[in-house]
Amino acid sequence: MINEVIDEMYHKKEYAKLRDYLREMEPADVAELLTNAELEEDELIIMFRILPKELAADVFVEMEPDMQETLIKSFSDKELEEVMDQLYLDDTVDIIEEMPANVVRRILRHTDPELRRSINTVLHYPKDSAGSIMTIEYVDLRKDMTVLDAFTRIRRVGIDKETIYTCYVIQPDRKLIGMVSVKTLLLSNYEDKIEDIMETNVIYTTTLEDQEEVADMFTKYDFIALPVVDSEERLVGIITVDDVMDVIEQEATEDIEKMAAIVPSEHPYMKSSTLELYKKRIVWLLFLMISATFTGLIITNFEEALTAYMLAAYIPMLMDTGGNAGSQAVTTVIRALSLDEIEPADVLKVVWKEIRVATCIGLTLAPVCFLKVIVLDHRGMLTAVVVGLSIFFAVIFAKTFGCMLPLFGKKIGLDPAVMSSPLLTTIVDAVTLLIFFTIASNLLM
Amino acid sequence: MINEVIDEMYHKKEYAKLRDYLREMEPADVAELLTNAELEEDELIIMFRILPKELAADVFVEMEPDMQETLIKSFSDKELEEVMDQLYLDDTVDIIEEMPANVVRRILRHTDPELRRSINTVLHYPKDSAGSIMTIEYVDLRKDMTVLDAFTRIRRVGIDKETIYTCYVIQPDRKLIGMVSVKTLLLSNYEDKIEDIMETNVIYTTTLEDQEEVADMFTKYDFIALPVVDSEERLVGIITVDDVMDVIEQEATEDIEKMAAIVPSEHPYMKSSTLELYKKRIVWLLFLMISATFTGLIITNFEEALTAYMLAAYIPMLMDTGGNAGSQAVTTVIRALSLDEIEPADVLKVVWKEIRVATCIGLTLAPVCFLKVIVLDHRGMLTAVVVGLSIFFAVIFAKTFGCMLPLFGKKIGLDPAVMSSPLLTTIVDAVTLLIFFTIASNLLM
Numbered sequence: 001m002i003n004e005v006i007d008e009m010y011h012k013k014e015y016a017k018l019r020d021y022l023r024e025m026e027p028a029d030v031a032e033l034l035t036n037a038e039l040e041e042d043e044l045i046i047m048f049r050i051l052p053k054e055l056a057a058d059v060f061v062e063m064e065p066d067m068q069e070t071l072i073k074s075f076s077d078k079e080l081e082e083v084m085d086q087l088y089l090d091d092t093v094d095i096i097e098e099m100p101a102n103v104v105r106r107i108l109r110h111t112d113p114e115l116r117r118s119i120n121t122v123l124h125y126p127k128d129s130a131g132s133i134m135t136i137e138y139v140d141l142r143k144d145m146t147v148l149d150a151f152t153r154i155r156r157v158g159i160d161k162e163t164i165y166t167c168y169v170i171q172p173d174r175k176l177i178g179m180v181s182v183k184t185l186l187l188s189n190y191e192d193k194i195e196d197i198m199e200t201n202v203i204y205t206t207t208l209e210d211q212e213e214v215a216d217m218f219t220k221y222d223f224i225a226l227p228v229v230d231s232e233e234r235l236v237g238i239i240t241v242d243d244v245m246d247v248i249e250q251e252a253t254e255d256i257e258k259m260a261a262i263v264p265s266e267h268p269y270m271k272s273s274t275l276e277l278y279k280k281r282i283v284w285l286l287f288l289m290i291s292a293t294f295t296g297l298i299i300t301n302f303e304e305a306l307t308a309y310m311l312a313a314y315i316p317m318l319m320d321t322g323g324n325a326g327s328q329a330v331t332t333v334i335r336a337l338s339l340d341e342i343e344p345a346d347v348l349k350v351v352w353k354e355i356r357v358a359t360c361i362g363l364t365l366a367p368v369c370f371l372k373v374i375v376l377d378h379r380g381m382l383t384a385v386v387v388g389l390s391i392f393f394a395v396i397f398a399k400t401f402g403c404m405l406p407l408f409g410k411k412i413g414l415d416p417a418v419m420s421s422p423l424l425t426t427i428v429d430a431v432t433l434l435i436f437f438t439i440a441s442n443l444l445m
Numbered sequence: 446m447i448n449e450v451i452d453e454m455y456h457k458k459e460y461a462k463l464r465d466y467l468r469e470m471e472p473a474d475v476a477e478l479l480t481n482a483e484l485e486e487d488e489l490i491i492m493f494r495i496l497p498k499e500l501a502a503d504v505f506v507e508m509e510p511d512m513q514e515t516l517i518k519s520f521s522d523k524e525l526e527e528v529m530d531q532l533y534l535d536d537t538v539d540i541i542e543e544m545p546a547n548v549v550r551r552i553l554r555h556t557d558p559e560l561r562r563s564i565n566t567v568l569h570y571p572k573d574s575a576g577s578i579m580t581i582e583y584v585d586l587r588k589d590m591t592v593l594d595a596f597t598r599i600r601r602v603g604i605d606k607e608t609i610y611t612c613y614v615i616q617p618d619r620k621l622i623g624m625v626s627v628k629t630l631l632l633s634n635y636e637d638k639i640e641d642i643m644e645t646n647v648i649y650t651t652t653l654e655d656q657e658e659v660a661d662m663f664t665k666y667d668f669i670a671l672p673v674v675d676s677e678e679r680l681v682g683i684i685t686v687d688d689v690m691d692v693i694e695q696e697a698t699e700d701i702e703k704m705a706a707i708v709p710s711e712h713p714y715m716k717s718s719t720l721e722l723y724k725k726r727i728v729w730l731l732f733l734m735i736s737a738t739f740t741g742l743i744i745t746n747f748e749e750a751l752t753a754y755m756l757a758a759y760i761p762m763l764m765d766t767g768g769n770a771g772s773q774a775v776t777t778v779i780r781a782l783s784l785d786e787i788e789p790a791d792v793l794k795v796v797w798k799e800i801r802v803a804t805c806i807g808l809t810l811a812p813v814c815f816l817k818v819i820v821l822d823h824r825g826m827l828t829a830v831v832v833g834l835s836i837f838f839a840v841i842f843a844k845t846f847g848c849m850l851p852l853f854g855k856k857i858g859l860d861p862a863v864m865s866s867p868l869l870t871t872i873v874d875a876v877t878l879l880i881f882f883t884i885a886s887n888l889l890m
Contacts, residue, residue: 252697260776292762317737331705
């Protein structure tokens, strides 16, 4: 519908009307519209030139990297400078990280030296560190200012700042000594001194802190911004809540991918090439396929018993149930670790909990299984006992082992999600079969 | 460390000193400290009374429900009123939802009638709706106010509001007609009219909207607050970004749990009883165990071939690889759906992508598998061909079927995560075995 309106104005060349129409929209919506319209390169460039000046940079930030690249290549040097001037530092850095080297060089050539230095600094912070997601556009105050001074400063510098609602109080050497919210400023008298109204217990993070820890601080303290200091406690930037929401989604996606034996990447699904998806997936599939050799060996060893007592039919059920029971425990513990609900030191509490849960589950599944073997499969009592007992012990093992795996991984400094899920399948499969064949050998032979 | 300091002050009864010490801490940290200290009920009550007045309510909000319940029961009516008075509506509602009925009655008895009406209204919005997470504490303005009027109003009512940074402009009938940020107010002249500086294109949500959609709007538009209107477009509340971060984490946890065949719940792991965990997990385990009967039947049908050609050893490897390949596709598509990267209409594009990826993966796994059978297992060429071909087709089927399942679920209005993961295992297991036995029958017999 909106597309049709725009389409008509565009083709009738009613550009002024179109510009007024777009002016009323949110930048994110305009960017989405341009993406979905699947425009030719030259159409995209025309559309971008039609955008009202004050909207253009905001729309640019919201676009996909390939469209940004097309546009940057079409910009005159002056246009490039104009757009870059209006971006916040963290957005500029995000864009630069996605562009090919020649485009990056051109961007850096057209930013002023001070900004270029800042870009380079942020670019050099490790991936996923607090420094790499921070912005340097914040409002700083001095402790001897009055509230009126503070408002004057906010009015003067505020328009370019990503957030003005929390202001940071620093010493002349840029050491962070306090913070004051605009709410506090508004509720104070003009002549009050900043040092009398500021909060001196500032919670902050450091440039090298992991972004996941930063996200945890935001959810814990309900901040809208968090100051970032360097190793000498000097204020170097702030992280704003909108960037943290992206971190939370990205970290959840990574956890989910690791649990499904996928190597995580940052590209959205539809933007990933076949080769990229192939590479993300083949590693673990290959590893898991080869490790299933063990399971095969166990079966080969018991082939005789399998044949004699027709036990092969129960292999899928036992392996699936063991695997599912284990992955429930692994998943629960990985998520609880991610959300900081538990830590490796809780291992005994967790194991005790899982053993109790597993016993209840085993006591439910085993009788059902027992009945199924007798009633549906018309097999003997002894076979039913073997299968029922096997499922009981398989569940106990899978859950106990499954809950320890991520805790152990975290303890020795490995990523709990990466090491747990793939290892789980292999080991639980093998142990389940060993349990099954051991019980079968003892009771049936 | 901190615990020791507090412990000492507490036991020496240096309560004034302890109060000053606690005053400097963040409410969330005090709550965490009280939780970890594992206090007796009477110690908890004493500690809570020691807290500085201005901190007490904020600490109370951050506590676990069981501690809140203990405290409420110990409160005098006057104390209860004091604490409740200082809470934001959305926090009050969260607390009420966790308390037993008699405590809820007592809370409601000690809130003033107007607040009680608001609580009841919010309590009646469906779970996970925008109405259920909104707060009614916001700043509203009229369009004929000046900027100075607006500041006066903010100073007067702002202290009790959850956020003052976005103010909403309403008509006398409470219809939402605009919004203005404190940043805009600060950068305008005192005599400017609100109607001249307000943003008239307000993005809003409605009380019945799903909270997941609300979270998507926050990540898309980078808001710190979003207005909520009723069916007549009257402003009834706002949702703030801190509550949305909780929604994002909660929805990710739910997706993760559903993929691991767990029925989601809102309780953190360590707070869930054995019975609760049992109930969350047994449903799908039972269903999956019983559905593995089909796989068993298929094996029984081919028992003869299995025995004659010693094929049983390959069952785990084929089933695991099929299952893993399928769950990679399912997981990727579910996450892409959650993040709004794809929609059911994209089914053809997605299937085409997965077929290409599956072909590459199949072409890698099949030769490796072929070699393994010959070199490691010392089996004949024909068996190697059977196993290699089976793994190739199993991967193609698992990925194609796996990517369609969540899209189909979404299309017919079911939760993609709930229906996909459990169904996948069952169907991929069965089809993988059918592929294996069909190829084996044709080539070996």
